[in-house]
Amino acid sequence: MVTAAAVAALALSSAACSSSSNEPAKAPGSAALQGQTLTVAAVWSKTEQQNFEAVLTEFEKRTGATVQYESLGDELPTVIKTRVAGGQAPNVAMIAQPGLIAEFARAGNLKPLAANVESIITDQFSAGAKSIGQVDGKTYGVLFKAANKSSVWYNAADVATTPKSWDEFISELKKQSDSGKTPLSVAGEPGWALTDWFENIYLQTAGPEMYDKLAKHEIPWTDPSVTKAFEELAKVFGQSSFFPGGNAGAVATDFPTSVTNVFGTNPKASLTFEGDFVSAEITKAGAFTVGDTARYFAFPQLAGKSAVVTGGDIAVAFKDDAATTALMEFLASSDAASVWAKAGGLLSLNKKVANDVYPDATTRQLAKELVDAGDNVRYDLSDLTPSAFGGTKGAGFWKAMQDFLANPANVAAVQQSLETSAAAAYKK
Template identity: 50%
Template sequence: MFTGPRRQRTRRILLAAATAGALALTGCGGDGGATKDPKESGGTGAQQPPADALKLPDLKGQKLQVIAVWTGAEAENFQKVLKEFEKRTGATVSYVPTQDAMLTYLGSKISGGTPPDVALLQQPGALKQAVANKWLKPVDAGTQAQLDKNYSKGWKDIAAVDGTQYGVYYKAANKSLIWYNTKAFEDAGAAEPKTWKDFLATAETISQSGVTPVSVGGSDGWTLTDWFENIYLSQAGPEKYDQLAQHKIKWTDPSVKDALTTMAELFGKENYLVGGSKGAVGTAFPKSVENTFAGDAPKGAMVFEGDFVAVNIEQAKAKLGTDAKVFPFPAVGAKSPVVTGGDVAVALKDTPATKALMTFLASTDSAKISAGAGGFISPNKSVDMPAYPNDTLRDIAKALIGAGDDFRFDMSDQAPQSFGGTPGKGEWKILQDFVRNPKDIAGTQAKLETEAAAAYKN
């Protein structure tokens, strides 16, 4: 994953504006934010960007701290962005990786009198809670100008609270993708499906060829919430999705029954799942990818999850574009869903240096650096598609931008953590039980509603 498995869950759900299966959408043009070798500015220590790039102030002697959950290559790539900011401004920026419990960490730093300047949060609820705690500063005019230039209304709205803009969504993930072993498809004579009906027919074709169709990483319960949410959004539509996400309709609603019934069309077929239902709930997400792409004889032909699967594919020593290809999550209803996660930059200090960094993160200049490093998708619509290092990422980015504003954040991430985000409890556990017994749709609905009512307290 471009983030760790738990962090991957933080995402939003979009209903693609294009027809089902339209991964390769037309990309938007850039805004001339290419970064060239900067020149020294008259003895200040700051470096001036090229004439067509974002103008930043001289911040020589200023120090900033940025925190996020990213580690490893992901952190190294983000630090390239911070280094560019240092070169252009003369400021010094330190990066501190932290754990997933970001609000707990921030609370301890704030109570200790040492808040960071900028943090990148993983959940829309976390941003709202931080605003409620009065920890965050609204964006300044310079940052707002970059947001208005480079972001759609939808991306701005999800980083705002009660009409006030607080955040910049810097990183996103398209999580409505099904990756497949090209040799398994070729041997079976299978084609990329566009609808759920086609998907099930493809699974049957592959099964008859002697390969198990789908590898599921269901021991990580968030993958099962992703299956449900893709199906539900495509089938029930965004209005119903909003109602269920806010628990304004119950999990006993007929729309939930329909989605679980659709989900059971796959999970009720033991021969469609690597290891059967027991294997589906006993396999960790990374192993589910390995099952599909490692070695000459894959255990499964397909695996579902986001663009971060590319990292696991490489670890399995398979080659993107040849050994491994990808298609959009099949349309259950009229349109194919697009699921994405996001990391939103927020400011905890009201200083010139903090404002400048937030403005830089909202610009195309910074997004192009991250896009070129790989393992990154930007919600910045002004990033030229050639900035991405390969066709796979370009197509995924095109689909993300092309989805427009008809989006929804992941339902389980909007829910109280006790229901939507706790291993072995709530939705994760109930959907695991459902995979073990997909005939018990009414019982699953009743359990989901009981847990949701207790968590939402309504």
């Protein structure tokens, strides 16, 4: 009997030889999976769908399998839950909610990755990156399409020297404010964008291990390490003159507006913070050019070492047959990531994706920072918590961060609010 691992190895035998090349390995012409049909579900549509389908086409060429892609959009979590309950789960799904992945894994719906797939992940990803796909010590997935959520974007005409440290960042903001400019545009209306501020600071000041404990609620939100992070953030959020419309204006600013406040036709600020996806909003606005008039720098360092908050789409398997195992092996490899990376619009935590495969200098630097963070990369903390706490508009983490932006002086009250919400959410 031919095992799943053996078929996967046969079908993808040339993949292991390609990591030093900028191009994915050529298809070996294997028909080991001829006649096999798989389904893959993800949120992607339009250009993202086309780019992912190119990845799947490469897999089909190598193996002889047929892959059917389903674009489920924002309804993916609900649809997948329904299909799992009805015994109609796809072979593979790209899920951006680690909490949902943990729910599926603990219910026995997901299959732990085969040894050959896990071996690729161990070889090509850092331990920190590998941990993103793990539940209770077992590896169920791999982060295929990552985000760099540790970037500050700025109008190149307004910032002469990019700050490296948190103190230098605050000094730049004060310098601009003292000269009569409004330096910083903050997206306060979507609570998730404010959680990213806290997460970047906490990951640096408390470190990855404490970050993991906070995500699991193994330490309370009243812990002194949380106090320190909020006190650092208050050095920025406590300066009303930094924001267009002051703190009240910042709380009311949605994400697209936070970008056009800096990169629109009538700029109101010089800098904004958010992930690599800011570049798409800049391009959409049409007034600035990414990499030229619009640039970014890494989130300022508070502890003298790099740390990156990430997010994105994690490939998981609901089946463990030969074809599914082969597809998961391919998706874990640098070859698969390189197909999309070359086209643009994808960052990978895979250490063996050649940096020069990315199409422009900005994307190459964003990708390099993700990989260079090594074990100091962590998934977005709010997405690691129960959705009632970390993913609900007007409640929990999102609401507490909005309250903090509105009144940065009362750190203790915000911490207690967070702890009360977390305690209730983790009991459910």
